[in-house]
Structures are given as C-alpha cells and as structure tokens.
Amino acid sequence: MINELLNPWIRDLVPYSSARSEYSGSASVFLDANESWDGGNDGMNRYPDPFMRRLRKEMERVMGIPYEMSAVGNGSDEIIDMLIRMFCVPSCDSILIEQPTYGTYSVFARTSAVGVIDVPLTPSLSLDEDAMIRAIRSEKPKIVFICSPNNPTGRVYPLETILSIAEENKGITVVDEAYADFAEDFTSAIGAIHENPRIVVLRTFSKAYGKAGARLGILVSDPEIQKVFMKAKPPYNVSRCAENEGLEALLGADAVEKRIKETIARRKETAAFLSELPYVTEVFPSQANFILIRVQDAAALYSYLLERGIVVRNRSNDPLLENTIRITIGSESDMNKLKEALCEWR
Ligand SMILES: *Cc1c(COP(=O)(O)O)cnc(C)c1O
Numbered sequence: 001m002i003n004e005l006l007n008p009w010i011r012d013l014v015p016y017s018s019a020r021s022e023y024s025g026s027a028s029v030f031l032d033a034n035e036s037w038d039g040g041n042d043g044m045n046r047y048p049d050p051f052m053r054r055l056r057k058e059m060e061r062v063m064g065i066p067y068e069m070s071a072v073g074n075g076s077d078e079i080i081d082m083l084i085r086m087f088c089v090p091s092c093d094s095i096l097i098e099q100p101t102y103g104t105y106s107v108f109a110r111t112s113a114v115g116v117i118d119v120p121l122t123p124s125l126s127l128d129e130d131a132m133i134r135a136i137r138s139e140k141p142k143i144v145f146i147c148s149p150n151n152p153t154g155r156v157y158p159l160e161t162i163l164s165i166a167e168e169n170k171g172i173t174v175v176d177e178a179y180a181d182f183a184e185d186f187t188s189a190i191g192a193i194h195e196n197p198r199i200v201v202l203r204t205f206s207k208a209y210g211k212a213g214a215r216l217g218i219l220v221s222d223p224e225i226q227k228v229f230m231k232a233k234p235p236y237n238v239s240r241c242a243e244n245e246g247l248e249a250l251l252g253a254d255a256v257e258k259r260i261k262e263t264i265a266r267r268k269e270t271a272a273f274l275s276e277l278p279y280v281t282e283v284f285p286s287q288a289n290f291i292l293i294r295v296q297d298a299a300a301l302y303s304y305l306l307e308r309g310i311v312v313r314n315r316s317n318d319p320l321l322e323n324t325i326r327i328t329i330g331s332e333s334d335m336n337k338l339k340e341a342l343c344e345w346r
Contacts, residue, residue, distance in 0.1 A: 002197065002224045005142065005171060010086050015231035021050045048240040051230070055243050058250040059218065065203070069193065069220050071229050072246075074237045076178060076204045076217030079229075080145075081108045083200065083219075086232050087172055088114040088142045096141035096169075098127060100152060100318035102176065105145045117141055120319055125150075125284065127157045133168050144169045147176040149183050152315050152326045154286025159187045166192070166199050174200045179288035181208030181260050182267070186287070190220050197222035205246055207289060208260050214245035263289050267329050273339060274327075279346065281323075290328045298323040301345065308341040 003011055019033035030041060039045030052072040060067045073079035084095065094115030097105050106116045117139050122128050127146070136144065144165065148157045166173035166189075173196075175189040180203065190201050205216035216238065219229060249256060267286060274293055275283045279301070282294035292315065295301050302314040302325060313326040327338070 002222065002228070005087055005198070006228060007086065007089055010228060010232055013231055016235055018047070018050055018235040020047050021235065044240055046240070048236050048238060048243055050235050050237075052238055052243060055238075055246045055250075058247055062250045062253045063203070065190065065218065065220055068223050069190075069226065071219040071221075071226050071233075072238050072243075073217040073219060073233070074242075075206065075215040076176070076202045077104055077108075078215075078233075078237060079202060079217045079219045080104055080174075080176075081111075082229060082233055083143060083172065083174060084108050084112050084114055086228055088112060090114060093142040094139060095143045095145060096132070096135055096139065097145045098132070098147070098150070100315070100321055101145070101147045102151045102178075114142075118319075121153070123320065125153045125155055125320065127161055127165075129161050129165060132165050136165070136169050140170070142171045144171065144173045145176065146173065147178070148189075149177075149179040149286070149288040151179065151288065152290070152292055152313070152318065152321070152324075153284055154179075154288040154290060154292055155284070156183050156186060156287045159189060159192075162189055163192055163196070163199075166196055169198070172198050172200055174202060176202045178202065178204045178207055181256075182264060182289045183287035184264070193220070193222055197224065200225060205249060208263075209246075209249040209256055210259065211242075211245050211249050214242040216242050216246045263329050266332070266335060267291060270327070270329060270335055274342075277342060290326050292321075292324055292326050294322075294324050296323065298325050301325060304345055305338075305341060308337075310338055310341055 023032060033047055036045040055072060056067050056070045059065050059070055090113035094117050095109045096117040099118040099120050109116050117135055119132050119135050146162055162175060177188060180186055189199055193199050201220040203218040206212035271283050271291055274280050279296045280293050284292040298314050298316045305312055315321045315324045315326050
C-alpha cells in the first residue's frame with residue numbers, strides 16, 4: 001500500500017551502501033571507512049551510525065517511541081523535505097496544508113516543484129474538517145500536513161478530526177507534533193499508525209528538549225516508510241555531535257520535564273498579563289511554548305519592541321492573522337523585560 005504511493009524512482013532505488021551500514025556484528029578493528037585512526041573506535045574521527053541506534057533506543061526508553069517506528073533527521077525540516085521527495089512527483093503531485101501554519105511545508109514543496117493546496121482555518125482558527133475533506137476528494141494530494149499544536153496559533157486539534165481526515169486521505173498524512181510536550185491532555189497520533197499506516201508523525205528535539213542548535217528531528221511511522229526513508233536519506237545525515245546532544249537531553253529527562261512545567265506555568269501567567277493590556281484585542285489560547293496575540297497595530301508594536309531590544313514575530317501577513325504578534329515564552333528575566341516594555345508602550 002505504501003509502495004503504491006511512492007515515487008517510482010524511489011520505489012526502485014538501490015540504496016547506497018555506506019561502510020557503516022554494511023557492517024554488523026562485533027569488531028574491534030575498523031579499516032572499512034577511510035577514517036582517521038587517531039581517536040579510537042568511538043570518537044569524532046569516526047563516522048556516525050547511519051541508523052542512530054543508540055539514540056533511538058534511548059528515545060524508546062524516555063519518549064516511548066517504539067524503536068522500529070523511529071528514524072532521526074537533520075531537524076524535522078530534513079524529514080519534511082525527504083517525505084515530499086519520497087512521495088511527490090515534481091510538476092504533477094501536490095501537498096495540502098491548513099493556512100496559516102508552519103511555513104516550511106510549502107517552501108519544501110515548491111523547491112521540489114510540488115503544488116501546494118491551501119485550506120484556510122475557520123475564523124476561530126480551528127481545522128475546517130469539511131473543507132479539508134472536500135479538497136482531498138477533489139485535488140487528491142499526495143501528502144496532507146496537519147500541525148498540532150499548530151504554529152503560529154498554538155491550537156491543538158481534536159485527534160478524531162485529524163484521524164477522520166487521515167482516513168479520507170488516500171495519500172500520506174503527516175501530523176507535526178513539534179510542540180506536543182507543551183500541550184496539556186494531549187493525545188498523540190502515534191497510537192493511530194497501527195490502524196492507519198499512512199499516518200506519519202513528526203517530533204523534534206528543538207523545542208521542549210532544548211536542542212534546536214543540534215538539528216535533531218524525529219520521524220515516527222510504519223516500518224515500511226522507515227525502510228524507504230533509510231534508503232533515500234543521506235547516509236550520515238545526523239552527526240555524532242548531534243547524537244551526543246540528543247543522548248544528553250534524554251539522560252536529563254527530569255530537567256526537561258521541569259522546564260516544560262515552568263514554561264507552561266509562565267505561558268499561563270503571560271497570557272493573563274497580556275489579556276489585561278488595553279491595546280491587546282485578543283489572546284489566542286495556546287498549548288505550545290508561544291502565545292499569539294492580536295493588537296491594534298502589530299507593525300508599530302513590533303518596531304517598538306525591537307527598539308527596546310526585544311524580538312518577536314509579526315504574523316500579520318499570514319491569512320486570517322491581521323495585526324497579530326507571536327511571542328515565544330522565554331526565561332523569567334526575558335518575560336520581565338517584555339512586560340516592562342509592554343507596560344510602557346503608549
Ligand atoms: C520548530 C518547528 C519544528 C522543528 O523543526 P526542526 O527542524 O526539528 O528544528 C517542526 N515543526 C514545527 C511546526 C515547528 O514550529
């Protein structure tokens with residue numbers, strides 16, 4: 001079933017066999033990969049493991065992501081790009097996205113000459129299930145991207161809605177759960193992959209796990225899709241440095257948990273503060289580590305904050321988001337500086 005959805009040239013691809021992917025077993029002398037001998041068998045002189053086995057075992061232990069259903073990419077961004085290139089035929093296929101949402105889905109589609117079908121959210125920024133299903137029926141996209149909690153709105157969509165869209169979609173449905181760790185009472189789509197193997201879930205080390213600089217994205221999918229990803233990806237896409245950073249984050253899972261709690265508490269407190277400001281007309285409820293607000297004049301507020309040395313995102317150019325600003329939840333001192341600046345405006 002997955003095979004039929006793949007690009008024919010990906011389906012027929014003979015994988016590049018790297019030195020480190022051919023070898024399995026136990027050895028102590030490695031003369032197979034033209035690496036430097038200086039540094040031992042497990043140092044930076046050695047290529048990283050193409051399968052990221054150590055990291056994925058730890059991901060299973062700490063995050064509960066089944067080992068045989070996981071792969072790691074150079075950020076989720078690489079995985080998004082790869083999925084589009086695995087499934088979509090250039091100048092022929094298209095992807096379907098909600099609007100507004102994370103910007104890279106459409107950028108990666110366009111860099112591969114893949115079409116983009118936009119389905120606007122409802123005015124209250126929830127998923128328009130009927131409109132999505134209508135568009136799926138008429139346009140037959142190869143991939144549907146759903147981001148939950150959505151960036152830049154912070155909204156979580158009901159899992160039933162996501163699953164009924166995924167059921168209707170005969171192509172791949174990618175559920176991007178980058179902000180899942182910040183959502184309360186969240187149910188992941190990972191549990192639905194067994195019933196519908198066309199569902200793919202994205203997670204990342206960039207947000208709650210605090211490793212944006214390492215570039216570590218997670219693909220959770222049916223093992224069939226894993227196999228294709230493994231043969232289509234660059235052999236050493238994730239560096240040893242990144243792997244070490246990921247392992248460090250997972251070993252410090254207690255600290256991650258603590259930081260998540262602190263971020264959620266600060267999100268609530270910041271939302272309450274923002275809703276008291278006279279020029280803030282709307283504070284959108286958020287389940288992520290940022291808050292979207294509507295103000296009287298977003299451009300003016302953005303420039304004012306910049307003058308005060310504070311950078312936020314002006315999202316006003318996104319559909320439905322006129323005069324909105326997205327604010328990431330920072331440290332306590334960051335938020336105090338923000339509050340001080342906001343109080344002194346006008
Ligand atoms: C930040 C973010 C990601 C993470 O991307 P990485 O490449 O893993 O850093 C993925 N999806 C969404 C919606 C995001 O906002």
